Amino acid sequence: MRAAYLEGRTIASLARDHGVSRGAIRTAVADLLPDHAAINEDSPAPELPVTLDMPGKVADFLRACELDPAEQEAPDQGVTVRRGQGYTLRVSAVPAVHLGLLARCQPFDGGQGAPAVPAQRKARREYENRVSALTPAGP
Structure with a gap:
């Protein structure tokens, strides 16, 4: 599934092929999404006013x-x-x-x-x- 996503298949088509929701596909390929930002757990949380x-x-x-x-x-x-x-x-x-x-x-x-x-x-x-x-x- 990850390879198919990297080849350019859409999330909707992968969900149809595997019989799962689009959310499940997004979760499976979350680290491959373009707007996904890795969270650095070592960095302190910013102070809020x-x-x-x-x-x-x-x-x-x-x-x-x-x-x-x-x-x-x-x-x-x-x-x-x-x-x-x-x-x-x-x-x-x-x-x-x-x-x-x-x-x-x-x-x-x-x-x-x-x-x-x-x-x-x-x-x-x-x-x-x-x-x-x-x-x-x-x-």
Whole structure:
């Protein structure tokens, strides 16, 4: 059957000759089909973007920072959602970018001679909780 397919016989004619469905023939010759792409099981799955709500205080701080292009794109593409007195920025990015943005917010916790403002610490902690929910717990 595979040889006949390679010689140019159609899937429909092979199915008629063998008395099976076209799907069965496609399965049998799947690796010979032109649009068949071999799946490399060793390659990691690509990270998909995840949408998280970023507190406005965190977003304002990050906009004032020097960020990498990928990190800069995430807040710029975010959607502003009004929340009472402040706002939330709905950001879509891969988890690695969210982790990078969170790392940039370390000054909110004080240290390095900068005073820690409770509202900023809370905003960072909220974003940290959302980002940490993305990463699976270790073994």
